[in-house]
Amino acid sequence: MWNKVQETVRFLKDKTNYSPEIGIILGSGLGTFTEDIAIEFTIPYSEIPNFPVSTVQGHKGALVFGRIGSKSVVAMQGRFHFYEGYDMQTVTFPVRVMKYMGVQNLIVSNASGGVNPNYKVGDIILLKDHINLFPDHPLRGLNDERFGPRFVNMSEPYSRRMNQKAKTIALENNIELKDGIYLGLQGPTFETLAEYKMVKILGADCVGMSTVPEVIVARHMNVECLGVSVITDMGDEENIEEVNHEEVLEAAKKAEPAVRKLIKEFILHF
Numbered sequence: 225m226w227n228k229v230q231e232t233v234r235f236l237k238d239k240t241n242y243s244p245e246i247g248i249i250l251g252s253g254l255g256t257f258t259e260d261i262a263i264e265f266t267i268p269y270s271e272i273p274n275f276p277v278s279t280v281q282g283h284k285g286a287l288v289f290g291r292i293g294s295k296s297v298v299a300m301q302g303r304f305h306f307y308e309g310y311d312m313q314t315v316t317f318p319v320r321v322m323k324y325m326g327v328q329n330l331i332v333s334n335a336s337g338g339v340n341p342n343y344k345v346g347d348i349i350l351l352k353d354h355i356n357l358f359p360d361h362p363l364r365g366l367n368d369e370r371f372g373p374r375f376v377n378m379s380e381p382y383s384r385r386m387n388q389k390a391k392t393i394a395l396e397n398n399i400e401l402k403d404g405i406y407l408g409l410q411g412p413t414f415e416t417l418a419e420y421k422m423v424k425i426l427g428a429d430c431v432g433m434s435t436v437p438e439v440i441v442a443r444h445m446n447v448e449c450l451g452v453s454v455i456t457d458m459g460d461e462e463n464i465e466e467v468n469h470e471e472v473l474e475a476a477k478k479a480e481p482a483v484r485k486l487i488k489e490f491i492l493h494f
């Protein structure tokens with residue numbers, strides 16, 4: 225794994241001569257964020273050694289290098305999900321690559337189903353914690369100490385410092401930002417009514433099929449994370465609705481201008 229990561233980093237450095245400080249994973253609802261980046265290089269996953277290729281409709285596959293103000297960033301346009309069939313090492317490989325390109329802060333976005341009755345479709349949620357219920361773990365197996373320790377402290381999966389800044393930026397820009405706990409499940413089925421109830425009972429506010437593996441691997445390497453989720457459907461008992469992928473994409477799209485503004489201003493002022 226170490227050698228593969230370094231090989232990919234070398235390839236990307238040779239091509240771009242870039243050392244981005246901030247990494248961004250563009251989930252549903254933030255796909256067009258690349259329009260806010262002064263792009264210098266777009267490299268399709270298919271051209272990057274050791275990179276998998278993403279398979280979900282609505283997700284593109286490229287690494288985008290560029291600037292937002294004075295900050296240099298790398299964005300993943302399209303991420304890899306466990307439900308696509310990749311193992312956890314593959315799902316999280318790009319996060320390792322971003323770290324060794326120079327990334328110290330990672331911004332992760334996603335779409336999720338809300339179970340907190342105070343949420344509504346279109347809400348933007350700042351993740352303050354998560355619950356990992358994926359059936360496999362990206363750090364299972366021999367630990368390579370060059371990446372990080374065997375036993376990773378997870379008391380601050382989402383950086384308090386970054387969250388504080390995001391809240392300030394939201395206030396200053398009149399963007400409504402709620403916060404909450406994200407529960408990660410493997411999918412690809414959306415939750416049954418009983419499962420949404422379980423998510424709520426377990427203490428989470430929203431549920432989705434991504435983010436948790438990437439954040440775990442980022443924390444393994446001591447990368448600070450910010451997580452933002454768009455509520456695309458509701459799964460609380462009084463407010464339950466049938467959900468499908470098209471509705472998720474549509475709801476995410478509606479929230480996109482506000483999410484883009486939040487992340488752009490955050491990066492400019494971080």
Ligand code: HPA
Nearest residue numbers: 335336337431432433472
């Ligand atoms: N469940 C799981 N993943 C999701 C959901 C959901 O309700 N909405 C968007 N992604």
